[in-house]
Amino acid sequence: MEIRLGGVGGQGIALAGTLLGKAAALYDGKEAVFTQTYGPEARGGASRADIIISDSAIAYPFVTRPHVLVVLFQEAYEKFRAQLEPGGLMIIEDELVNPRADETALVRLAATKIAQELGNRLAANIVMLGYLIGATKVVSHRAMQEAIRATVNERHLELDMRALDAGFQLAAEAGGD
C-alpha cells in the first residue's frame, strides 16, 4: 500500500511518516520504505512524506499512485489530488483544506480541532494517523502505539496516545473506510 502525506512545515508530516514505517516494520512484521523529498517547495514550507508498506520485499520503493492521500494543507491538496489511485482514500484536514466542488470522494477530518480539544493542535498529525490506520488497517493500533512510545518525546506521549485513539475511534464509527 502506497501512502502519501502532504502538508506544510511544522505539521509533523515527517514524524507521521516515520511512525508509519516503524509501526509496520518493527512491530507488525512488514516491510516499509519511508521517503522524504526536500526540494524548492520544502524551502517554501511544504512537506511531503511517502510510505510504502508491504507484506513482502518492496522492489520499486516509490510512491507514484498513492492508495491513500492525507493532506493537511491546501497547497498539498492541489498538488497531489490528481495522483490518487482511482478508488483511493483521500483524507483532508477540514480547517486547512478547501476541496474542489467536484471532488468525488473524500473524508473531511477535523484533526486540528480534535487535537486542540485534547490539548495541543500540533497533535493533528497523530489524529490523522489514527484515522488512517483505523480506516485502512495498514498497521495495527497496537503497533502504532509501540512506534509512538519508542519515538516521541515523553512530554507528548500521553497527548499523542489520546490523539491516536481519537482518530482511530472516528474511523471505527465511520465504518472502517
Added chain:
Amino acid sequence: MEIRLGGVGGQGIALAGTLLGKAAALYDGKEAVFTQTYGPEARGGASRADIIISDSAIAYPFVTRPHVLVVLFQEAYEKFRAQLEPGGLMIIEDELVNPRADETALVRLAATKIAQELGNRLAANIVMLGYLIGATKVVSHRAMQEAIRATVNERHLELDMRALDAGFQLAAEAGGD
C-alpha cells in the same frame, strides 16, 4: 551525490540522514531526497539511510551506487561495501568495524571515541557527519549547523555542534578528501 549511511539501531543513522537532507535543501538551496528502508534487518537492529543531494531536480531518487558510504557497524560494512562506486569514499567507525585486509581505500574514523571525549558517545553520528561534509563539501558547514540547530533537542545542541566541528576539523587536516 549519492550517500549511504549504515549502522545499527540507536546510532542515530536516521537523524544523520535527515540532517543531511535538511542542510542541503533548506539551507544550501539544493535538492535532496532522504529514504529510510525498514525491513527484516531493521527488526534485527540494522539501520540504513540513503540521501541524494543534487543541484537540480532528482529524477531517480534511489541510491544504487553510493559515492559515499559511511558505516558505523560491522554488519552494515559487510552488506554495503561492494556497492560503493569505484573511487568512492568509504568512512568506517574505527572501533565498531573491522575492514577486510584487502580493502583498497577507506577512512577509519574514531568517531565514537571522539564523541565520548566530547561528553557522549552517542554523538558519534554527528562526528561522522562533520567528517563527511568536510571531506566532500556536499553541504556547507554553515548549512549543517543550521540544520542541527533546527532539529536536535536543545539539551544536545552544544555537544552536537562540538561533535560536528571535531569531525569537520579532522577532514580539513586530512586534506579535504
